[in-house]
Amino acid sequence: MGHLDPISKDCYHKNIWYLDNNCNNHITRDKEAFVAINSSFVSKVKLGNVGYVEVEGKCNIIVTTKQKG
Numbered sequence: 001m002g003h004l005d006p007i008s009k010d011c012y013h014k015n016i017w018y019l020d021n022n023c024n025n026h027i028t029r030d031k032e033a034f035v036a037i038n039s040s041f042v043s044k045v046k047l048g049n050v051g052y053v054e055v056e057g058k059c060n061i062i063v064t065t066k067q068k069g
Contacts, residue, residue: 027053027055031057033061034059034061035059035061035062036059037057037058038057038059039056039057041055041056042055042056043055
């Protein structure tokens, strides 16, 4: 997971996740979603139609889903 520092105002919304089903890294602006962040990780990512965004931090999260039964 990466924390997104938006360069484009289109990426500003805190509750948006950028998911890519062909990779293991996904991005959100919501720092509260993370238990612990590795702040030393800094990178730039190109998103399809919004240009480049800076990624600040990396971590793992726990996702809770509803079990179908």
